Amino acid sequence: MIGRSPLHVAGTIRAPGDKSISHRALIFAALADGPTRVRDILASADVHATASALRAMGVDIPALSDDFVVHGRGLAGLRSPTQPVDCANSGTTTRLLCGLVAGLPGRTVHFEGDASLSRRPMRRVAAPLTDMGARITFEGAPGHDGLPLRVDGAQLKSIHHVSAHASAQVKGALLLAGLASGVEVVIEEPSRSRDHSERMLLARGVKLEVSERSVRLPAQQQLLASDVIVPSDPSSATFFAALAALADSGELRLENVCLNPTRTGAFDVLQRMGVRLTAIDERIVGGELIGTLMVRPDVLRGTTIRGAEIPRCIDELPMLACLASQAEGETVIADATELRVKESDRIRAVVDNLRALGANAEELPDGMRITGSRGPLRGHVVTHGDHRLAMAFGVLGAVPGNEITIDDPDCVSVSYPSFWEDLTRATGGSSPSAPVEPEGAADGSSGHQAATRMPLVIAIDGPAASGKSSTAQWVAQELGVRHVDSGAFYRAITLLALNTAGDPETWQSESVLANAARVTWRLTERSVLPLVDGVDRDHDLRDGPVTRQVSRVAQMAAVREWVNGLVRGAGATVDVVVDGRDIGTAVFPNAQLKVYLTADSWERARRRLVQRLGRRPTDAEIAHETEELVARDAKDAAQSVAARDAITIDTTTVTQQEQVERIVALARATRSRLGRPF
Numbered sequence: 214m215i216g217r218s219p220l221h222v223a224g225t226i227r228a229p230g231d232k233s234i235s236h237r238a239l240i241f242a243a244l245a246d247g248p249t250r251v252r253d254i255l256a257s258a259d260v261h262a263t264a265s266a267l268r269a270m271g272v273d274i275p276a277l278s279d280d281f282v283v284h285g286r287g288l289a290g291l292r293s294p295t296q297p298v299d300c301a302n303s304g305t306t307t308r309l310l311c312g313l314v315a316g317l318p319g320r321t322v323h324f325e326g327d328a329s330l331s332r333r334p335m336r337r338v339a340a341p342l343t344d345m346g347a348r349i350t351f352e353g354a355p356g357h358d359g360l361p362l363r364v365d366g367a368q369l370k371s372i373h374h375v376s377a378h379a380s381a382q383v384k385g386a387l388l389l390a391g392l393a394s395g396v397e398v399v400i401e402e403p404s405r406s407r408d409h410s411e412r413m414l415l416a417r418g419v420k421l422e423v424s425e426r427s428v429r430l431p432a433q434q435q436l437l438a439s440d441v442i443v444p445s446d447p448s449s450a451t452f453f454a455a456l457a458a459l460a461d462s463g464e465l466r467l468e469n470v471c472l473n474p475t476r477t478g479a480f481d482v483l484q485r486m487g488v489r490l491t492a493i494d495e496r497i498v499g500g501e502l503i504g505t506l507m508v509r510p511d512v513l514r515g516t517t518i519r520g521a522e523i524p525r526c527i528d529e530l531p532m533l534a535c536l537a538s539q540a541e542g543e544t545v546i547a548d549a550t551e552l553r554v555k556e557s558d559r560i561r562a563v564v565d566n567l568r569a570l571g572a573n574a575e576e577l578p579d580g581m582r583i584t585g586s587r588g589p590l591r592g593h594v595v596t597h598g599d600h601r602l603a604m605a606f607g608v609l610g611a612v613p614g615n616e617i618t619i620d621d622p623d624c625v626s627v628s629y630p631s632f633w634e635d636l637t638r639a640t641g642g643s644s645p646s647a648p649v650e651p652e653g654a655a656d657g658s659s660g661h662q663a664a665t666r667m668p669l670v671i672a673i674d675g676p677a678a679s680g681k682s683s684t685a686q687w688v689a690q691e692l693g694v695r696h697v698d699s700g701a702f703y704r705a706i707t708l709l710a711l712n713t714a715g716d717p718e719t720w721q722s723e724s725v726l727a728n729a730a731r732v733t734w735r736l737t738e739r740s741v742l743p744l745v746d747g748v749d750r751d752h753d754l755r756d757g758p759v760t761r762q763v764s765r766v767a768q769m770a771a772v773r774e775w776v777n778g779l780v781r782g783a784g785a786t787v788d789v790v791v792d793g794r795d796i797g798t799a800v801f802p803n804a805q806l807k808v809y810l811t812a813d814s815w816e817r818a819r820r821r822l823v824q825r826l827g828r829r830p831t832d833a834e835i836a837h838e839t840e841e842l843v844a845r846d847a848k849d850a851a852q853s854v855a856a857r858d859a860i861t862i863d864t865t866t867v868t869q870q871e872q873v874e875r876i877v878a879l880a881r882a883t884r885s886r887l888g889r890p891f
């Protein structure tokens with residue numbers, strides 16, 4: 214901690230309402246026959262998705278505010294929506310409502326969601342519901358067991374379901390299905406998942422039998438209306454507990470936090486890591502334990518998180534992992550495969566981002582291993598639109614000395630719309646309202662570690678054989694900045710796959726990416742150099758076997774995502790010239806200068822042959838090569854479009870030297886516009 218200004222925290226944070234309870238408050242209010250007053254609900258994107266879905270089914274739900282009334286008309290008041298229901302990013306909306314609709318004969322609902330939600334597995338609810346007699350149809354690509362899907366409600370039969378996952382969403386879906394159809398439901402879980410559904414049903418007169426790892430809903434239950442006061446979300450409060458843990462001085466008071474024991478795993482972990490955390494003013498409100506947490510920093514040490522503790526802190530693991538990167542010693546998170554099917558693959562995403570920032574993290578099949586240090590963290594975080602990633606890394610970014618930018622700070626609206634304002638308050642105004650994206654920071658804003666001057670990124674795109682790689686290298690040299698050859702990263706992972714993944718014909722992205730942790734990079738004077746097991750293998754990367762297989766690997770979406778992450782990490786650290794096929798669109802959408810090189814296909818074919826053959830090719834040879842290039846262009850069409858803000862240079866009749874001169878001139882103009890001349 215020496216050599217950076219200290220972080221002091223102070224004040225009171227009242228995190229917004231609990232997300233799980235908010236969804237259920239609306240659903241149970243809709244099912245009751247009569248008015249339910251709802252106070253302090255979380256008005257976030259996920260909960261709006263549940264409210265809109267229920268409205269589409271005929272429920273009278275006013276605009277979400279701190280205090281409103283839902284006039285439920287019971288199960289009979291629910292009808293089929295006229296349009297597909299958009300669950301946006303919300304897994305809880307989808308799974309709970311699938312259960313409810315499945316048990317309502319005569320009602321049909323089409324469920325849709327955003328790209329992240331559409332990737333998440335829905336068979337875990339669809340399978341037991343189908344065993345009860347539900348009619349659920351996956352409407353996506355063959356074999357895809359996620360959204361979009363259609364539920365045709367039916368009279369269901371009872372079920373005794375032994376669940377493979379400790380999942381409150383699956384449990385909640387089956388309870389709602391049983392309630393809707395009036396049939397008995399028994400659910401056994403491997404360990405206990407959050408029990409808000411149980412508590413709320415009991416509070417509404419439903420005769421539930423609850424034991425440590427099972428719950429039984431008897432047939433033919435009536436649900437009464439009961440008002441709700443939503444306590445603050447412990448998952449959201451955890452970000453501020455972690456901030457206090459990272460501080461050098463001060464204390465945070467986290468008010469009104471839901472301390473339901475199925476949700477407090479993260480607080481237990483924090484205490485084990487050395488954080489001074491005490492609960493005061495504990496009381497029961499609406500069947501939930503609520504209290505105030507006082508959190509103070511102390512020396513942080515690593516820990517192990519596994520087994521039955523995992524469901525108790527599943528949503529907090531990204532934050533705990535980030536905290537572990539700052540603790541003394543090693544932290545291991547295991548038995549957490551579920552993290553892979555959350556809003557993003559949170560194992561891979563957390564590890565990749567920690568590594569991109571310079572932390573020591575390793576992916577495990579069911580978790581991760583992190584070795585802490587208090588060295589400064591610098592770089593760009595790719596959230597994949599995952600709110601918890603944005604907030605976890607946002608907390609790290611609030612520590613003086615760290616320079617962290619976040620690609621999509623707005624995604625916090627899924628669960629904590631006022632997160633950045635609260636972060637600013639907790640750090641006494643020293644934190645920015647949101648760590649800005651590269652473009653935002655390049656306008657000269659300064660004053661905080663997360664908003665310091667962003668490196669300059671010059672992105673050079675173009676179709677196959679447009680000469681972008683050699684031009685980029687030359688431009689970098691002229692400007693005296695580093696060149697990132699994204700192709701070299703594809704070559705590095707291909708080299709490893711050749712040694713470990715067997716017959717290339719059988720390669721899958723999983724087998725190729727099994728070696729991902731072995732590829733890192735180092736800054737040399739001229740370039741961002743990929744390393745394989747810490748070693749520069751440039752010579753082997755250019756070898757025939759790698760050249761023959763690299764395009765197979767470069768076509769795998771997951772591999773592209775991984776390379777993009779590495780390249781973004783480099784571009785967040787130093788000024789770079791970077792080339793690649795989707796560099797200006799997918800990888801650096803905020804690059805300050807984007808150039809798109811193009812040339813007619815005959816000319817591109819001719820240049821490629823000159824390079825390959827070392828002589829002037831014949832027209833017949835060029836014609837043959839042109840055909841191949843055009844075919845490849847068609848295949849790459851999705852990746853090879855120019856960014857809308859790219860400057861196109863048609864190089865058909867321009868020498869490479871002229872191309873380089875033009876790009877260098879553009880780069881100089883860009884830098885003087887940004888007030889940073891070369």
Ligand code: S3P
Nearest residue numbers: 233305379380381382383527528
């Ligand atoms: C939730 C249950 C958990 C949790 C999610 C909310 C709920 O998911 O991760 O954020 O409200 O029921 P699983 O049920 O898939 O574990």
